[in-house]
Amino acid sequence: MHDSIMIDWSEIDTVLLDMDGTLLDLHFDNHFWLTHVPHHFANKHGMGIEQATQDLLARYRKVEGSLNWYCVDYWSDELGLDIVQLKHEMSHKISVRPKVIQFLETIQTLSIDLWLVTNAHKKAIEVKMRYTGLAPHFDTIVCSHDIGAPKEEYEFWTLLHLRHPFDTRRTLFIDDNLNVLRAARDYGVRYLLAIYQPDSQQPVRDVDEFLAIRSFDEIMPKSNAPASQTETQRKQ
DSSP, rough: OEEEEEEEGGGEEEEEOSBBBTBBTTHHHHHIIIHHHHHHHHHHHHHHHHHHHHHHHHHHHTTTTSSSSGOOHHHHHTTTSSHHHHHHHTTGGBBOOTTHHHHHHHTTTOOOOEEEEEEEOOHHHHHHHHOOOOOGOOOOEEEHHHHHOTSSHHHHHHHHHHOOOOGGGGEEEEOOOHHHHHHHHHHHHEEEEESSSSSTOOOOOOSSSHHHHHGGGGGGTEEEOOOOOEEEEEEO
């Protein structure tokens, strides 16, 4: 069964959007860190792919959720690999999720501020924007490394609000990371949406804690009626 929630776009002043797993298919990142990087790490250090993978997974776990986890420079130094160059090598796997561009274009026609708010490192953002062309759609691009804390932490939202003031009660935030959504909720962001299937090659997730969407057409404002209500679904 599915419940529905109505989004009254006349009640939204600001839309905050995550990048990887929300606007972009997370399959690129999963393949990159779990297949592409282990392959190059194994070759560089003369070890088998299984050993390299286990080594990397242990390193990932140590910093998961921190700024280092998302930092291109940290991983380049830690692994002795040119992470930016490796991302360029895999650029053909970078893909925009269905209906994202139409959604961004529609929001741009409304009196709503549109922000990209991502944990991705600046160099990673540059790579993704180069191959997707999404940057011009945003009024503001916020990188957590510039803020000084990852989105998973309450501090991020406090610092974000100081640098880029917004009304939490009139803001919609969409992210695939449930820990990030929890931090935003704790800070007081009113409208929160998760993503059912961040990686198109992985199964649809059960998301019980937050309302969630499969595709952006589920919340697409009607271009001929900016204040109209649209539906987004929640799987029970």
